[in-house]
Amino acid sequence: MKITSRFKIILSVTVSVGMFCFAMCWVESTRLLHLTASAHLKPSAARAVNLHAQTMALIVELTGLATILLVLLIMIIDRQLRFEKMSKQVAVCTKWLQKEFNFGDQRHPDFSMTGLHKAVSQMSIELGESQRREKLLVNRSVDVVCVVNADGHIGSVSPSVKDSWGYTQVELEGRPLKAVLPAQDVERIMNGLAQTDGSIDKLAFETQVRKRDGTLMDVAFTGHWSATTAGLYCLIHDISQQKTVEKSLRQNEQRLRSVLDLLPVGVLVADRYGEVEFANREAHSVLGYNGDELMGHKIPSILKEEAGADDNEAVDRGVEAIAYCKNGSTKPAEMWIAPLPVERDEQRTLVAFLDKTTEHEFERIKQEFIAMVAHDLRSPLSTVLGMLTLLEEGVLGQLSEKGRQIAAGSYKECNRMLRLLNDMLELERMETGKFQLQCVSINIADTVRDALHNVRHLGESKQLTLQTDLKELRCWGDDHRIIQVMVNLLTNAIKYAPQSSMIRVGIMDFGPMVMVTVDDQGPGIPEEKLDKIFDKYEQVDLSDSRERGGTGLGLAICKAIVDQHGGQIAVDTAPGQGSRFWFTIPKEGQFASGQFAAV
Numbered sequence: 001m002k003i004t005s006r007f008k009i010i011l012s013v014t015v016s017v018g019m020f021c022f023a024m025c026w027v028e029s030t031r032l033l034h035l036t037a038s039a040h041l042k043p044s045a046a047r048a049v050n051l052h053a054q055t056m057a058l059i060v061e062l063t064g065l066a067t068i069l070l071v072l073l074i075m076i077i078d079r080q081l082r083f084e085k086m087s088k089q090v091a092v093c094t095k096w097l098q099k100e101f102n103f104g105d106q107r108h109p110d111f112s113m114t115g116l117h118k119a120v121s122q123m124s125i126e127l128g129e130s131q132r133r134e135k136l137l138v139n140r141s142v143d144v145v146c147v148v149n150a151d152g153h154i155g156s157v158s159p160s161v162k163d164s165w166g167y168t169q170v171e172l173e174g175r176p177l178k179a180v181l182p183a184q185d186v187e188r189i190m191n192g193l194a195q196t197d198g199s200i201d202k203l204a205f206e207t208q209v210r211k212r213d214g215t216l217m218d219v220a221f222t223g224h225w226s227a228t229t230a231g232l233y234c235l236i237h238d239i240s241q242q243k244t245v246e247k248s249l250r251q252n253e254q255r256l257r258s259v260l261d262l263l264p265v266g267v268l269v270a271d272r273y274g275e276v277e278f279a280n281r282e283a284h285s286v287l288g289y290n291g292d293e294l295m296g297h298k299i300p301s302i303l304k305e306e307a308g309a310d311d312n313e314a315v316d317r318g319v320e321a322i323a324y325c326k327n328g329s330t331k332p333a334e335m336w337i338a339p340l341p342v343e344r345d346e347q348r349t350l351v352a353f354l355d356k357t358t359e360h361e362f363e364r365i366k367q368e369f370i371a372m373v374a375h376d377l378r379s380p381l382s383t384v385l386g387m388l389t390l391l392e393e394g395v396l397g398q399l400s401e402k403g404r405q406i407a408a409g410s411y412k413e414c415n416r417m418l419r420l421l422n423d424m425l426e427l428e429r430m431e432t433g434k435f436q437l438q439c440v441s442i443n444i445a446d447t448v449r450d451a452l453h454n455v456r457h458l459g460e461s462k463q464l465t466l467q468t469d470l471k472e473l474r475c476w477g478d479d480h481r482i483i484q485v486m487v488n489l490l491t492n493a494i495k496y497a498p499q500s501s502m503i504r505v506g507i508m509d510f511g512p513m514v515m516v517t518v519d520d521q522g523p524g525i526p527e528e529k530l531d532k533i534f535d536k537y538e539q540v541d542l543s544d545s546r547e548r549g550g551t552g553l554g555l556a557i558c559k560a561i562v563d564q565h566g567g568q569i570a571v572d573t574a575p576g577q578g579s580r581f582w583f584t585i586p587k588e589g590q591f592a593s594g595q596f597a598a599v
Helices: 003-038 043-101 111-140 161-165 183-196 240-262 281-287 311-316 357-393 401-432 444-461 479-496 527-532 554-565
Strands: 144-149 154-157 203-210 216-226 231-238 266-270 276-279 303-305 319-324 330-340 348-355 440-443 465-469 474-477 502-510 513-520 569-573 579-586
Touching: 144 161, 183 203, 183 216, 216 240, 240 281, 266 281, 281 319, 281 348, 303 330, 319 348, 330 357, 357 401, 401 554, 440 444, 440 479, 444 465, 444 474, 444 479, 444 502, 444 513, 474 479, 474 579, 479 502, 479 513, 479 554, 479 579, 554 569, 554 579
Parallel strands: 465 502
Antiparallel strands: 144 154, 144 231, 203 216, 216 231, 266 276, 266 348, 303 319, 319 330, 330 348, 440 474, 502 513, 513 579, 569 579
16 A cells, blocks of 8 residues: 555544544533533532533643644645655656756756756647647648537538538538438437547548538548547548449449359359359359359369369360269269469469250260261161162163163262261261371372372363472371372362363472472352361352262361371462362471370
């Protein structure tokens, strides 16, 4: 317990005891005086009572005087203790001021008072300068600074209110704050101001203020209670632009969500822990979830790459995956994964997937159709072709002229159908990787000559002139498949070349590749057909398949073979000026022999 507190207790007890004794003696002396006055006592008894009463009166006076002296003594001691305590505080303050402001000389007897005077003067100057800077800052502030009194009225406001709100200082000072607030926010804000009255808690909220022209402006209030001004010191910042940006971001987000919901692809966004934060409508539909049921699910519990899938392929080209539905079933899917550009400390992943159920069903149907073509159509057609050959050669008896024409036409159509079936089966094997390229080092000029020999009779039937420029170059490829490509290109050139025109065939050095070209003087290819000429079942004219015997698969087969060699195939043409088909294959030594061994 502190010394001052102990003296206060002693003082209280002493005064209480003294007052009690004083009261008792005063009561006793008064009783004796009344007794003497009222009772008929003997003279000796009356003198004794009177003496006792005078004694008690003297005791009362002495007790009061002692009490007063004791109180004065205690007050003197208390004052001395207070003075000593204050002296110690002054000494501590003086040392701090000396350390902070480096004033006075300790050897000088009055260094403390002189230094203290200097320090107080310096602090007063700095306080005045600080107040001046604060006032200048408030006056030049773009934001509105005001003081709201305890009764909710605006006490003072900075000059910036003119540019920001359109009011002058005179128009706002003294007006209630609720006069510039929207009606729906008045009660909430005024309650908040009332709770802040005299509190050290900071007040912060967003609302709108009504400008002088009647428009509403979004603002952010920040305030704290100031004991100096006996009001709420407020900084009101214009956040209209921020709100506009936030509104634009919300609208953009809503538009993005609408676009994602319209996509026929499932889209998921996962956080750094792999948990779903967003799922579009297609994702819910494919997986059988409703509303926000997908939120929080781990990606591996929804989509899982098939065994052997490469994560890099999932980013670049997509990988085969399995989709796990809500009802426990699974669906085949193709999945793409890509990181999303977000803030530095965050990580988001975009996962897109496509339901491949329909494609897998189509593939199953296609395989059944291919099997039917291979076993139920090609074999009977081969038998029919054999019978028509026997009929045409007269082995089964002589036919009339009309009969021979019918047999020849039937043979031609059956042969075209058989070629179509064979091309379909071969293209299917190429697309599914069921055939192999037997790549070796070959002389490309010899390969082209073999192909020219195979189609020479077709050119002679139209009296075509063949011009060649064949460089002796060695390349790496499958001789049989390259001959197949050349025969197809030469056959097309002969079909479309005019009677007695010229066909040019060339071989040229093309850097690490060898380029082979076939030029004709035919009608050319329309521009709208160029992008599709190497697709399956595409022809320049729909009548070509019957007039010239094409199947629409030849160029698609050529492209598949050249692609597997690592080369390119294309056409340069102009309507009425003929066409140049060309393809490239790698030179010997440019690729490893095993690269194209399996297709």
